[in-house]
Amino acid sequence: MKRWSGRLLTMFVIAGLVPAVVAWAEYADVTINTQSEAEGVAPVIFPHWFHRIRFQCSVCHVDLDIRMGAGTTGITMEKLIDGQYCGACHNGNIAWSIDNCDLCHSGRPGLETGVKGGHETMGPGLY
Amino acid sequence: MTGINMRSLAVLMIAGGLALLAMLLLASLAEAQSDPNRFNRLMKPAAERNAPPPEDGIHDADSPGTHLLQTPREAFDALPDSKSGNYVQWNAAMDEGLIEPRNSLTMVSTPPIVLDLNIVREVKGSMPDVVYPHKQHTQWLDCSNCHPAIFIPQKGANQISMASILLGEKCGVCHGKVAFPVSECRRCHSRPKEQTAAN
Numbered sequence: 001m002k003r004w005s006g007r008l009l010t011m012f013v014i015a016g017l018v019p020a021v022v023a024w025a026e027y028a029d030v031t032i033n034t035q036s037e038a039e040g041v042a043p044v045i046f047p048h049w050f051h052r053i054r055f056q057c058s059v060c061h062v063d064l065d066i067r068m069g070a071g072t073t074g075i076t077m078e079k080l081i082d083g084q085y086c087g088a089c090h091n092g093n094i095a096w097s098i099d100n101c102d103l104c105h106s107g108r109p110g111l112e113t114g115v116k117g118g119h120e121t122m123g124p125g126l127y
Numbered sequence: 128m129t130g131i132n133m134r135s136l137a138v139l140m141i142a143g144g145l146a147l148l149a150m151l152l153l154a155s156l157a158e159a160q161s162d163p164n165r166f167n168r169l170m171k172p173a174a175e176r177n178a179p180p181p182e183d184g185i186h187d188a189d190s191p192g193t194h195l196l197q198t199p200r201e202a203f204d205a206l207p208d209s210k211s212g213n214y215v216q217w218n219a220a221m222d223e224g225l226i227e228p229r230n231s232l233t234m235v236s237t238p239p240i241v242l243d244l245n246i247v248r249e250v251k252g253s254m255p256d257v258v259y260p261h262k263q264h265t266q267w268l269d270c271s272n273c274h275p276a277i278f279i280p281q282k283g284a285n286q287i288s289m290a291s292i293l294l295g296e297k298c299g300v301c302h303g304k305v306a307f308p309v310s311e312c313r314r315c316h317s318r319p320k321e322q323t324a325a326n
Contacts, residue, residue: 024171024175024176024178024183024184025183025184025185026177026178026183026199026213027211027212027213027308028212028213028304028305029183029185031185042187042190045185045186047196047199048305049199049202049203049213049215050197050199050202052217052228052267052305053202053226053228054228054229055228055229055230056228056229056230056266056267056268057267057268057272057305058230058267058268058269058272059229059230059231059232061268061269061272062269062271062272063231063232068272068300068301088232089232094232094233100192101192102190102191102192102193103192103195103196104192105192106180106186106187106190106192106193106196107185107186107187108184108185108186108187109187111185115304115305116185117303117304117308
């Protein structure tokens, strides 16, 4: 019985590890964690695919002054509640409002700021 | 007394056996995915594409917000397929009217300023020449997204190489990050070399 439970335990551990190893973020998801975790909230995940179905790139990258570089725009909550960046839409008017913290702050602990490549070869820079 | 004990022991054994079976099944699944000699070691299995947020490895599956987010696969079902990236042909999706991305915060009222100008860049070696289409870009982007910060607006005035693209410069500012990735060579290298006479 003891040996059994030992084996069971290892199997539990293996089975638990698997989902963590084989996981593929959606292509073009941007993770932003320049201050989030340091300030006690989960990292932000911005899904490009979802927004580009609804808006052209220029709406965000020209009209709203969002820069094409993860973490380089200097987004803060204060600017968002004043209607800048995500706050230009997530204001209860164009899209759900800013009090839905965990829809944006949805990242796993420890995520680094960057853009996710999800195609066959595992992302930008590795072809 | 002993009868009850024996019975509960039997129940325990059966329950234990079932649990073991379940564990064995999970373990063999795990082994299939960590098999060092699996057929595709690095290439992403088709079944893992456009995964639901709780399973994509970056969202926190323990956060309730994660479970409210849309699964890309569900949104992409109706859109034309491509071979990599989001596995969506974004321009075709727009041309076929399957998606209508707004060009301002409110409704699409003004038609977008689309420039139909192809720039052919001749490529050294055997690779087909690159055709850069302004049309497919200005359907999404403004002139100021590229000119003058990324490209001087003059044919041939910019040094572009595959190496710089792979490093995330020039075309690589978008391709490999948000627009279709560099693995789809033919979409850029689309004009076959003219058959040069052998003389």
